[in-house]
Amino acid sequence: MEIKRTCPLGHTCEKVVDDHIERCMWYNKIVGIDGQGKDIEMWDCAIAQSPFLQTEVIMATRAHTAAVESLRNETIKRQDKALGLIPHVRNIEG
Secondary structure: OOOOOOOOOOOOOEEEEOOEEEEOOOEEEEEEEOOOOOEEEEEEEHHHHHHHHHHHHHHHHHHHHHHHHHHHHHHHHHHHHHHHHHHHHHHHHO
């Protein structure tokens, strides 16, 4: 069975009228790489693209969170080493 997508707002994304093309302001092109590493080039309504883009934002946020946590852990390790040197410096000065 064929699936026909329709606009919930009752509009056409793109149509030829007289000598020009009328295009909905929400009809956008996304070019990039999807989560599986495949190139994508997608024309669709911004409303329809929202779940896809939200998923991308979530994935990027998780990656950034992991990077910040890794930096935090490394900073704590080095700070602990630096604080461990303070008693030795006081003995040398004293």
